[in-house]
Every structure is written in C-alpha cells, then in structure tokens.
Amino acid sequence: MYYQDKLSDRALSEFDFVNIMSYDRTGPWRPHEPGPHSTLTAAEEDINYFGTIRNLPADKMTLGVPFYGYGFGPEVTSPATSMSYAQIISAYPGSEKEDVWHNTEGQSIYYNGIPTITQKTRLALDKASGIMIWQLRGDARGRKSLLKIIYKTSRARKR
Numbered sequence: 001m002y003y004q005d006k007l008s009d010r011a012l013s014e015f016d017f018v019n020i021m022s023y024d025r026t027g028p029w030r031p032h033e034p035g036p037h038s039t040l041t042a043a044e045e046d047i048n049y050f051g052t053i054r055n056l057p058a059d060k061m062t063l064g065v066p067f068y069g070y071g072f073g074p075e076v077t078s079p080a081t082s083m084s085y086a087q088i089i090s091a092y093p094g095s096e097k098e099d100v101w102h103n104t105e106g107q108s109i110y111y112n113g114i115p116t117i118t119q120k121t122r123l124a125l126d127k128a129s130g131i132m133i134w135q136l137r138g139d140a141r142g143r144k145s146l147l148k149i150i151y152k153t154s155r156a157r158k159r
Contacts, residue, residue, distance in 0.1 A: 012054060019132045022046040023066040028080035034072030036099065036110040038065070040119050047127045061128035065120050067138035067146055069111025071103075078107070084138030085111060085146060096144045117146045121153040130154075 012018070023038035043063055050056045069088055071081040088095050088111055095101045099116050101109045112120070124131045131150055133139075139147050 009054060012056060015060065017060045017062055017129065018050060018056060019062045019064050020046050020050055020128070021064040021134070023064060023134065027070045028082060031072065031078070031080045032076060034076075034080070034108065034110075037070055038110075038112055039099075040116055040123070043120050043123055047123065051127060058127055059129045062130050062132045063120060063124040063128050064132045064134060065117060065146075065150075066112060066134055067136065068134075069109050071107045071109040073108050074106025081107075083109060083111075086138060086140040089140050089144055096140070112146070114144070114146070114149050117149050118153050121150045122157065125154065125157050 020043075022043040025042060026033045026035055026037050043065075047061060047063060050061055051058060067085045069083055069085065071083060072078070083091075088101065088109060092101045092103065092109075095109075095111075096114050098113045099111060101111075103109065121131060133147070133150075136147065139145050142148075
C-alpha cells in the first residue's frame with residue numbers, strides 16, 4: 001500500500017492543476033442519505049487533504065463549486081430531485097441567501113447560495129489558485145448570479 005501511495009503522489013505532482021470537485025457528497029443516488037452535498041466545511045477539508053496531506057501546492061489546486069442543488073423528501077422513500085441554482089431561486093424567492101430551502105411540499109433542497117459561494121471564493125483565493133464551476137448554465141442572471149458573486153469577491157480581494 002505504501003508503494004502505491006507514493007506512486008499516486010508522484011503522479012499527482014506531475015499534474016498542471018487539479019480540479020477539486022468538492023460537491024456531490026450525496027444526491028439522488030443516495031435518497032436515504034439526504035442532506036447538504038457541498039458545504040464550506042467539506043471544501044475546507046478537501047483543500048486541506050490535497051494541500052497538506054498530499055502536498056499539492058496551492059497554485060495547482062482549483063476549488064470546484066456547484067451551480068445546482070438536490071431536493072430530498074418529504075418521505076425517506078421520496079425520489080430525490082436535481083435543480084439548477086437558477087431554478088431554485090426562481091421558484092423560491094429569497095433562497096439565494098440560503099444553502100437549504102424547505103418548500104411547502106415538505107422537500108428540503110440543498111445547494112450553495114450567495115453567502116457560501118462568497119466564502120468558498122475567499123477560501124479558493126487564500127488556499128488554492130481559484131474556482132471551477134459545475135456547471136455554468138445552471139447560474140442565474142442579474143444580481144443573483146453566482147458567477148458575478150465570484151467575480152466581485154475576486155476583484156475585492158485583489159484591491
């Protein structure tokens with residue numbers, strides 16, 4: 001096992017960059033494990049793993065963020081659903097300020113709203129080389145756009 005780990009570390013060191021896909025810890029494929037799929041804590045853990053444990057330099061790490069969410073419930077046997085961030089904020093006014101929305105049908109929808117995307121952008125600027133998005137077409141337009149939030153947060157950090 002030690003030998004395999006060293007080979008993996010050597011291979012990892014040869015990459016130009018690594019997209020740390022810090023999302024999908026649960027989803028429709030795990031309907032009995034409802035909950036957030038992409039928390040700030042998970043992003044911090046993932047960056048720590050690659051940066052500290054695997055010794056990947058910050059300039060080779062890119063933090064992945066989701067522009068979508070998953071809905072669970074109201075029953076454990078209810079099928080989980082996927083929604084883009086744009087669909088979530090369109091259906092549920094005010095949801096852009098949250099990471100979980102409980103709708104009137106009893107479903108809980110987990111995603112990254114503006115506050116968490118702002119925090120993850122700061123994390124990526126401090127501990128990695130930037131952000132990658134899955135997937136851009138899930139974004140909203142206008143002042144609730146997560147891409148605009150990433151841009152504004154990045155610009156504010158450069159000043």
